Amino acid sequence: MTSVRLPPEMTSADITRNLLLLRASETLSTTVTTSDVLQAVRHLRGTGLGASHLQVVPMDATPDPLAARAILERRAFYFADAAELAAAFPAVSALGRQAAACVPVVGTVGVLGALHLRWDMPRTFYVAERAVIATLASYIAGALERAQRLDARSGVADILQEAILSRLPAVDRYELAAHYLPANRQEKVGGDWYDVVAGRANQLIMVIGDVVGHDMAAAARMGTLRSMLRAYIVDRHDSPAALLRRLDAANHALGEPIMATAIVAVIDALDGGGYRLRWSNAGHPPPVVVHPDGTVRSLTGNDLLLGARRLARRRTWTTPLPGGSTVLLHTDGLVGRETDDSLHRRLRTWRSVRLQDLLDDAVADIGTDRDDDIAILAARLPAGR
Numbered sequence: 001m002t003s004v005r006l007p008p009e010m011t012s013a014d015i016t017r018n019l020l021l022l023r024a025s026e027t028l029s030t031t032v033t034t035s036d037v038l039q040a041v042r043h044l045r046g047t048g049l050g051a052s053h054l055q056v057v058p059m060d061a062t063p064d065p066l067a068a069r070a071i072l073e074r075r076a077f078y079f080a081d082a083a084e085l086a087a088a089f090p091a092v093s094a095l096g097r098q099a100a101a102c103v104p105v106v107g108t109v110g111v112l113g114a115l116h117l118r119w120d121m122p123r124t125f126y127v128a129e130r131a132v133i134a135t136l137a138s139y140i141a142g143a144l145e146r147a148q149r150l151d152a153r154s155g156v157a158d159i160l161q162e163a164i165l166s167r168l169p170a171v172d173r174y175e176l177a178a179h180y181l182p183a184n185r186q187e188k189v190g191g192d193w194y195d196v197v198a199g200r201a202n203q204l205i206m207v208i209g210d211v212v213g214h215d216m217a218a219a220a221r222m223g224t225l226r227s228m229l230r231a232y233i234v235d236r237h238d239s240p241a242a243l244l245r246r247l248d249a250a251n252h253a254l255g256e257p258i259m260a261t262a263i264v265a266v267i268d269a270l271d272g273g274g275y276r277l278r279w280s281n282a283g284h285p286p287p288v289v290v291h292p293d294g295t296v297r298s299l300t301g302n303d304l305l306l307g308a309r310r311l312a313r314r315r316t317w318t319t320p321l322p323g324g325s326t327v328l329l330h331t332d333g334l335v336g337r338e339t340d341d342s343l344h345r346r347l348r349t350w351r352s353v354r355l356q357d358l359l360d361d362a363v364a365d366i367g368t369d370r371d372d373d374i375a376i377l378a379a380r381l382p383a384g385r
Contacts, residue, residue, distance in 0.1 A: 099118070209222065
């Protein structure tokens with residue numbers, strides 16, 4: 001707690017009460033969830049007011065009769081000793097408490113619960129002490145409302161994430177895996193996305209992208225690009241460069257262009273055996289191929305990011321792929337402070353391990369002190385073709 005200076009004319013009781021409110025304000029300001037708020041209030045027990053019990057009873061809990069009455073009538077109750085408490089609430093007198101106070105916790109939209117305090121000794125509740133308890137209840141109400149808004153926002157984020165992160169299709173020949181890790185742990189969504197569409201004749205279309213930003217606003221912009229690109233992929237059988245050209249043309253035509261990087265990669269099963277990878281890259285980290293012998297290489301070839309310039313040039317590159325190869329697309333959050341060489345060293349061990357386990361392991365040691373989302377998409381080709 002920060003140091004404070006108080007006027008010399010204040011009594012020790014005044015100082016104690018003011019320090020309690022200062023500590024409560026600082027402690028509650030750092031809370032995020034409803035659970036954080038309830039825990040923070042419990043930590044204030046015994047400080048300032050000397051209460052042996054200090055608890056917030058939420059509205060969705062099963063309150064004791066005293067808290068239930070305070071919530072129902074929206075008024076505070078103070079009992080100086082056990083006799084007063086027993087006379088008003090016989091059902092709770094056996095708990096051995098002496099003095100007690102219970103005040104409603106009222107937010108901007110109504111009662112959120114009750115603040116319940118108990119003491120082991122009789123107590124006189126003077127006006128100043130009642131004012132402190134009422135002020136403490138108002139601090140708690142503010143923290144609870146903030147936490148509830150964040151909880152609701154998190155719930156929306158869960159729904160949004162479920163909607164925008166594609167389920168991988170069931171394909172007979174390819175092993176697919178994906179992993180998404182948002183930078184914003186509260187909102188749980190960001191601007192990264194991946195997509196896979198199964199085409200004709202064992203063709204597989206892979207997409208990965210990264211919209212500028214790491215919050216729900218970025219996720220909303222990303223959803224716009226992702227939906228348009230999915231429609232173009234299903235509607236026509238264009239080259240990767242043509243798909244990105246159409247996407248960027250719509251991006252510029254429909255308002256303020258969304259700045260994003262993206263890759264469209266198409267895996268074709270060739271009639272004579274083997275595979276071919278075609279890709280177009282709009283300013284994104286390069287695709288990575290892990291060959292069956294463990295050789296790892298990044299595929300060069302890069303054009304301007306989406307939204308940067310109307311009618312920007314888009315090219316399609318092509319490379320052969322032997323059976324058993326793995327194609328990996330990722331956003332720049334995966335590499336972070338690492339170099340491509342360090343990523344390649346990790347990928348060399350991936351040949352004989354299940355893809356999903358490998359993607360999960362790739363992000364297992366990434367800490368929370370990062371400022372970028374991570375999306376990874378991988379496809380392993382069947383061997384022996």
